[in-house]
Amino acid sequence: MKTWDDIYDSSDKILKSILEQKGEEWQLDGGASPDKLNNRLQQQFQYNPFLAYQKLKKHRYRRLMRWYGMAAGMVLIVGFAWGWLQQGADREQLLTETICPGNKKAVLSLADGSVWYLGDTVMTILTAREDIRVDSNGLSLHTHNQTAGNNDEVCHLLTIPRGGEFAMTLPDGSRVWLNSESELRFPLHFAANERKVALTGEAYFEIEKDSAHPFIVETNNSEIEVLGTDFNVRSYRNEKRVVTTLVEGSVCVKNTNNRILLKPGEQSILDETGRLWKQQVEVYPYVAWKEGRFVFRKQRLEDIMATVSRWYNIQVQFEDEEVKDITFSGGMMRYEGFEVFVKMIEAIGSVTCDIKEKVVFIAKHR
Amino acid sequence: MVDREHFITDLNKKKEAAWLQLYEEFYPALCAYAAKLTHENAGVEDIVQECMVGLWDSALQFPNIKALAAWLYKAVYSRALNLIRDRDNSRRLLENYTSELTWSEEMAIELAIEESVIAKLRLVLADLSEQQRAIMNLSLEGYKVREIAQTLNISENTVKMQKKRAYAIVRERMGEIWGVLLATIFFNFF
Structure with a gap:
């Protein structure tokens, strides 16, 4: 048996044999295929040793400070001076430092209780039943064995924080784009008779056609049943309504006492009283977020700010009630800085925005 | 790989350049190792950093790089075990707890060797x-x-x-x- 002391020399030998192509001496999750090696390399690349070293230096610095209280006092004074000078910095510079557009990020909680922070880094999570891969296309599942565990109801949970977005591919090949502050619960394997996921927040679905296995999205208090189609669902808890917008195909929205069939270009709304109705809409503004755009058509500022604040992860405070009801039409790229948005609404809406840290105060222009 | 003896003596004397090299060579591998052991990537950098800080604050002297590698991987292993134990204790209270992670020392050593191989390959490419x-x-x-x-x-x-x-x-x-x-x-x- 090998001991801890053997790690360094053994790894030398194994690396040599890999480089000599004697793969059989080396078992790495079932073989040192180049692909596996590259995966493992990517996993190590996601940890930055230089940043970590800077942190150690800070620790050393703190220890020094304990001995040299005088020096600490000096730093304090310098710190005050710096802070005082910083106050003069202009608004735009401060803005870009504290308020940034959202980016690709999500938290994946697996059924076994482990938690993974996902972002731009390519990684592979190996579990007993499947490989979970994260790459530029988002998250995807690769099951080891199709038949195994068909009857279990184990669910994974993908959570997108405020200021985040993420895409994923479900086991049947359907694609889901998740917007900020959303949550999708999905199973390892879909059950034999239906494909069911649960959503809070906003998501865009591109469902693979499979009439034998209807696809069902569960939201707070309704179910959306589809066969194969593209549609957007918005069901934030604090908005207290479920808005389903159909782009292609057909879907059926139902709650306990009602059901509505949607055709492309139609939108269903379910409000908190349980009332369910549909209307004709221009689809694009409702799905533009997936293409990286904000598009608003005569929308109230309060509703616009609800959407925008999720993406930039900010709080909004209205100083005048009437400002909430000003309506706007317009569009911009989501990945632009927040200052672009502020300039836009200040220019066309006769409002002023005052930004303190991550809180935006909106008042009537005087 | 170049100038191994100097690296170890400088590291023992806590010289900056040697410590930066220590991070460059071992930090990513130890993090990936902790992630594999704990089966999650949350908090692994903290585990590794705690070990490094522990080493910095200690008066340990290593005779060679072999002993250094052994100490580092073992330290991360025991901290990872603590984390798994604490986490599992709190999760056992929740109903959806489905699996239990156990690592024998033998498995942990094998895994450390794998990670060390990858680290060396990474340095070649770097x-x-x-x-x-x-x-x-x-x-x-x-x-x-x-x-x-x-x-x-x-x-x-x-x-x-x-x-x-x-x-x-x-x-x-x-x-x-x-x-x-x-x-x-x-x-x-x-």
Whole structure:
């Protein structure tokens, strides 16, 4: 048996044999295929040793400070001076430092209780039943064995924080784009008779056609049943309504006492009283977020700010009630800085925005 | 790999350059190792950093790099076990708790060796230029010279030339024996 002391020399030998192509001496999750090696390399690349070293230096610095209280006092004074000078910095510079557009990020909680922070880094999570891969296309599942565990109801949970977005591919090949502050619960394997996921927040679905296995999205208090189609669902808890917008195909929205069939270009709304109705809409503004755009058509500022604040992860405070009801039409790229948005609404809406840290105060222009 | 004895004595004396090198060589591998052990990537950097800080604050002296590697991997292992134990205790209270992670010391050592191999491969690649690294990465994925040239939009000759230069750099860093060994991989892959 090998001991801890053997790690360094053994790894030398194994690396040599890999480089000599004697793969059989080396078992790495079932073989040192180049692909596996590259995966493992990517996993190590996601940890930055230089940043970590800077942190150690800070620790050393703190220890020094304990001995040299005088020096600490000096730093304090310098710190005050710096802070005082910083106050003069202009608004735009401060803005870009504290308020940034959202980016690709999500938290994946697996059924076994482990938690993974996902972002731009390519990684592979190996579990007993499947490989979970994260790459530029988002998250995807690769099951080891199709038949195994068909009857279990184990669910994974993908959570997108405020200021985040993420895409994923479900086991049947359907694609889901998740917007900020959303949550999708999905199973390892879909059950034999239906494909069911649960959503809070906003998501865009591109469902693979499979009439034998209807696809069902569960939201707070309704179910959306589809066969194969593209549609957007918005069901934030604090908005207290479920808005389903159909782009292609057909879907059926139902709650306990009602059901509505949607055709492309139609939108269903379910409000908190349980009332369910549909209307004709221009689809694009409702799905533009997936293409990286904000598009608003005569929308109230309060509703616009609800959407925008999720993406930039900010709080909004209205100083005048009437400002909430000003309506706007317009569009911009989501990945632009927040200052672009502020300039836009200040220019066309006769409002002023005052930004303190991550809180935006909106008042009537005087 | 170059100047191993100096590295260890400087590390024992807590000299900056040696500690930066320590991080460069071991930090990513130890993090990946902790992630595999705990089966999650949340908090692994804290585990590794705690070990490093512990080492910095201690008066430990290592005779050679073998002992250093042994100490580091073992320290991360025992901290990871603590984390698993605490986490599992709190999760047992929740209903959806489905699996339990256990690692024998033997398995943990095998895993440490794997991670150490990857770390050394990473260091070999780190010394190359961006284009050389791209070429090397593609060849690790099993692509042929012609395919690499097409993917990177460069001529086949450039691929071959960059391959030779990369080989020279690796030989310089790893020493003569390594160079000979690497010649095989380069000529097999390309």
